[in-house]
Amino acid sequence: MEIKAFAPAKINLTLHVTDRRDDGYHLLDSLVVFADLGDRLTFTPGPELSMDVRGEFAGGVPTDSRNLVWRAAEAVGWTGHIQLTKSLPHGAGIGGGSSDAAATLGALADQGHDLPQGLPLSLGADVPVCLEGRAIRMQGIGDRLTAVNLxxxxxxxxxxxxxxxxxxxxxxxxxxxxxxxxxxxxxxxxxxxxxxxxxxxxxxxxxxxxxxxxxxxxxxxxxxxxxxxxxxxxxxxxxxxxxxxxxxxxxxxxxxxxxxxxxxxxxxxxxxx
Incomplete structure (x- = not known):
């Protein structure tokens, strides 16, 4: 049975860089919202993990473990084929890859797969906030999230x-x-x-x-x-x-x-x- 997911564009209305830790991670204070446009994913269960990418911005997107979607699915133990339709540009500051990974985690969690503690943040600083998918104040290295009403x-x-x-x-x-x-x-x-x-x-x-x-x-x-x-x-x-x-x-x-x-x-x- 196919599973479908939507990965909205993430917009930083603000982005204050407040410090830098000794390990090189920057500390942020950012007001984040999400658009009503984004990428789309379809998951079809099967014996092995595979992936294809189509859409306006499919060019150059990896279809193996270099892709955060692949890594997210693998981390929760899901196997099958993933179709990713890229409507968001790359290197664009709107969380394309992070939102794709978050949509993957959310969709598979809805199917009963457990998310290991710390997994979203391990995939990227923007993945936890993208997993929320609503107006959020994001602080620290992306690990402190506070819902806001906008x-x-x-x-x-x-x-x-x-x-x-x-x-x-x-x-x-x-x-x-x-x-x-x-x-x-x-x-x-x-x-x-x-x-x-x-x-x-x-x-x-x-x-x-x-x-x-x-x-x-x-x-x-x-x-x-x-x-x-x-x-x-x-x-x-x-x-x-x-x-x-x-x-x-x-x-x-x-x-x-x-x-x-x-x-x-x-x-x-x-x-x-």
Whole structure:
């Protein structure tokens, strides 16, 4: 019997780098939400583990133990064929591989497979938050998660089709010790209220990412010029950037504008929550 799973894009509305441990892990304070678009997986039980990848961004995705999906399935002892349909760009700061792995763990757990303690975090810092799949404040190395209540946030995601290696961005970060977010996250009545608060927060990786991939600066400028954009920022370590809007109509109109001007960019209107 086939099992189906959805792996939504993860968006870091904020990303404060607060410290670096002796073992090299960075400590983060990040407000994370998820889009209503993402990758899809189908699991068909069988005697051996196998995998194929299709979709817009299938190129270059490994279909063996180098893939986090494979490693997640193997770790819980599941065997069979996995079909992964990649709709999210690679190296894009929106948790594609981590979300795929989290969707795998969630789907197989629903089928009765036990998740060994610490398994999600062992697959990657973003896997635990992606396993939650809802608005979360993520702290530490991705191991401290606190649910938050946010309104639905109409948004536009734009990626210039440039992959940004996370390691290079962290290496370019000038200061590893920066202030965290405020101790508590307010209750917001609207996307506008949320955006006003977000303007006083940061993504500490945005500037170093722009040094690695100057195209990010152009994307941010283009988003800033769209009508009724409330706040504009980069997600994760890049290169995907986002803008929030009062309504989905505004987000779709901005998608049309940027998509027409830059047909080679990945450009998607979505709702975040």
């Amino acid at each position: 309104p639905h946030l109409p948004a536009l995601l734009v990626n210039p089709n440039v992959q940004v290696p996370t390691g290079a961005v962290f290496n370019a970060l000038a200061s590893k010790e920066n202030p965290p977010m405020p101790e508590s996250t307010p209750e917001f009545e609207s996307a506008d209220e949320c955006a006003q608060w977000l303007r006083n927060q940061r993504n500490d990786l945005q500037v170093p990412a722009m040094n690695v991939a100057p195209e990010i600066d152009q994307v941010l400028d283009e988003l800033q010029m769209t009508n009724r954009a409330l706040v504009v920022r980069m997600s994760g370590s890049g290169s995907t950037c986002f803008a929030l809007y009062p309504t989905m109509k505004d987000a779709h109109f901005a998608a049309y504008e940027i998509g027409a001007a830059h047909p080679d960019w990945w450009c998607r209107a979505t709702q975040l929550n």
